[in-house]
Amino acid sequence: MPKLKVALLIISDTAFKDPSTDKAGSILREVFQASDWDIIDVSIAPDEVLPIQQYIIKWADGENYVNAIVTTGGTGFAVKDNTPEAVEPLIHRHAPGLVHGMLSSSLAVTPFAMMSRPVAGVRNRTLIVTLPGSPKGAKENLEAIIKLFPHACVQAAGADSRAIHAGGVKQLEKEAGVEGPEKKDDAPPGHSHAHHHHHDHPHSHGSGGHTMPIAHTKPDDRPQQSNDPSAGPTRRYRKSPYPMRSVEEALNLISQHTPQPQVITLPVGESLIGYVLGEDVTASEAVPAFRASIVDGYAIRFPTSRVFDKGVYPISMISHAQAIDLQPLKEGEIARITTGAPLPPGADAVVMVEDTVLNSLTEDNREEKEVEILTSEVKRGENVREIGSDVKAGSVILKKGEGISAVGGELGLLASVGTIEVKVYKKPVVGILSTGDEIVLHDRKGELKLGEVRDTNRPTLLTAVRGSGFDTVDLGIISDKPGALETTLRESLRKVDVLITTGGVSMGELDLLKPTLERSLSGTIHFGRVSMKPGKPTTFATVPIKSSTTGARESKLVFSLPGNPASGMVTFSLFVLPSLHQWSGISPAGLPRVKVTIDEDIRCDRLRAEYVRAVVEARADGKLYAITTGGQRSSRIGSFKGANALVCLPVKDGVVERGELVDALIMGKLIGGL
Known part of the structure; x- marks a missing residue:
């Protein structure tokens, strides 16, 4: 190598x-x-x-x-x-x-x-x-x-x-050439499996790919028939049985059915990153725990009722920044001391090394014997960090609801006071799978057969969920066949708290996810359509699953997102992320919302709210400006390239003109600077 x-x-x-x-x-x-x-x-x-x-x-x-x-x-x-x-x-x-x-x-x-x-x-x-x-x-x-x-x-x-x-x-x-701690017998072996791939292919059932679907009849003119998969395609719904929900209604339903944060105890360490504290943390120790020098120099003891006189003093001991036993400092003697080292008992202040000169060495010429102190203006407590001056024992150092960030400041603070473990809110485990017999692995070699589509959504969502700080389970690709779909969904829900699926939620004859959740798994679909663009077929459900440990029924969340790549990422950001945040105690939940000035004319949809991928930039005038990333077709995952925001367009017959203010959900770092 x-x-x-x-x-x-x-x-x-x-x-x-x-x-x-x-x-x-x-x-x-x-x-x-x-x-x-x-x-x-x-x-x-x-x-x-x-x-x-x-x-x-x-x-x-x-x-x-x-x-x-x-x-x-x-x-x-x-x-x-x-x-x-x-x-x-x-x-x-x-x-x-x-x-x-x-x-x-x-x-x-x-x-x-x-x-x-x-x-x-x-x-x-x-x-x-x-x-x-x-x-x-x-x-x-x-x-x-x-x-x-x-x-x-x-x-x-x-x-x-x-x-x-x-x-x-x-x-x-x-x-x-490093050593780790001994692994417990019952600890599972470590496993890391991450994918980072980018594709620009449609993943949907019956969408046709590159052209927008066009219906030539009105919904009210289509008779509603059975949605039983066993009845065959001729008896499928021609009209969705699920009422159209507004985005606000959908978010409220998700919040209602997302479990409240559960408190668990974790050791202080790297594994805490991304968690939110479930209770206040108090300091069990003071910082510093001893009187410490804040400079390199010499610890001195003041004579009784007198100022400290300059002159030549013998060095009686040395104090370094390490655990040592120090004898009391006697009057008329000084101790050489380094930054951060403890003061000897009886010491009143520290003279900086810059205010001294060496007077004599020991006989072997290896150590200082006497040092002349050049000033008599040193005050009691000078250059001394008193016990608890940084953190007082018993004081609250971190509050309930605060997060442990990757920057390390919170972990450093916890470590400084000897905190061994803390109570935090449990984070849900998220499983991700793709549905569809036409879906093939993104990295499969060879050309695609007619009708095959490379799996774009699963690796993209795995990256997004992990990047948001949550553990994921890659559940692969499952068949559209009813029996295989039911078995895989049931097994998957035993492994995870939240299941994200993509595809199979539209009106095609093979879109069996909703009936499988309802009929086979006794789930409840809280909404099956949302008045938004892209992402109309987005589905949210809860499914009762028997716990493998307690035997009790647990309610698992299912987010069934559209198969088109851009739709999947928009709906993940808009609906799934707030649920994960709420479950984990992160507040406020979801992406931050800001006002931005549109820097181009954008046509709106007269029936549905639209979420446009855009780049938001901070400019010298103190305002945030947004410009779209180009074509916004729901199958175009490339519309997310470079995007750091979703611009929220209102329902409107016309355009939002350049210079108008609209809301935007911030997904990443802003570009530019003030």
Whole structure:
């Protein structure tokens, strides 16, 4: 296997002006060389967003990309610390586990690790990690995660994930040279199976694909007949038996039948990311738990009722940032101390090393013996972080309803006070399957036969659900045949809390999903049509399923989405996501709604509300502007390419003119800037 390539970026105004002042670059170079990496570039950038982004884009984009980019500096809270703001918008997929690993490693050294704002993730095929500017901190952070870099880089470059994981986690740990915790006997083996595919083919029953369906009779003129699948196609409905619901009515029904959040207990760790707290969390410990120095210098003890005089003092002990036993500091003596280290008992303040000069060394010339303190203006408590000054024991550090984000701040706060476990709201497990005998795997080799369609919806929805922070079960493709459909649906509902299906909900003779849910599974269809475009046949149902553990009946949710790709993604965003959020305690549920100014004339539908895929941009005038992504046909999944919003068009005979304000549901990051 060829060497992996890494580029190093030192971010510092000082080093940019005078490269000789940089100390971190050489240290990181040594760490990578020891791990047999090919260092292709080491550059220095000022603490400014644009130069940082230019280096990252140069190294990560194009054919000559590097496997990893590591930056050092600019991750703190200083006004000039811009690294996270520069790097985060460039990342396509975030890596919260690496962030957590770095913070956990640093927190073992000093609580001040909570003041770092690291970012990690993947852009295209390149892993990007930001390290602190301190040479010591940068080295500690890098050494905590570097053994996992090859695994991450190989996967990011497009390697077969299934083949990589074939030997199991223990084999991966052995190859990486890391050790994991002992696995419990009853723990299931880890399994990762993700798909990321994009298609632009219709997936619907009887839609005809590229032309809009046209009916030549009015609904009221068509006699309603039996919907019993066993009666054959001649007896199927010519008119839907389900009343047309407005979007608002559909959302209300979903909210009514979505279970209320259930509280569970989870250990504090990476697995908490994406969960919402089910109760307030109080600090069991104070931070800091001891009086600590905030500078490198010397701890001093004030004489009784007098100021501390400058002069020469003997050093009686040394205090580093680690667990040690310290003797009381006597009057007339001082203790050398590092940032974050505990003050000896009896110490009143800390003098900065800058306010001292070395007076003499020990006989072996290896330690300081006496130090002259140059100032008598030191006050009691100066340069000291008192017990509980950051977090008081017993105080509420996180409130019920707050989420645990991938940035890591909440996890760092929980870890800092020794929290072992917390109560959170359980997240539902989501199963996804495609229906239709005409549907074939997206990656099946060879040409399609007449009538076959590659499965677009399932991999797209799997990605969307996982990207929203929920566990998924890939249930594959099922047949349109009634017996096979019933068996697969019943087995699937035993595995998941929420089932998402696509296809089989229109008026074709093979669209058997609704009758199967009602007649075979004793389900209740709460709505089977919605007055919207695209997504009219969207169906929401609840099905009672006997629990395999308790034996009690549990109500499972079923969202049957249209087969056309764009319809499926619109209805997922509009209906499924709010239900998943409500179940998980996320509030407000669903996509955020904002007002946008339309930047083009858009024709409306006079009968149904329409949800148009669009790009929303923030401009210098402080307003949000929206422009559509082109053709909005329901089978055109390409209409989602680049889209970050759904523009909500009203029912109207005419157009929404350029410059008008309308609502939009935001699906992703806004582009542009104010």
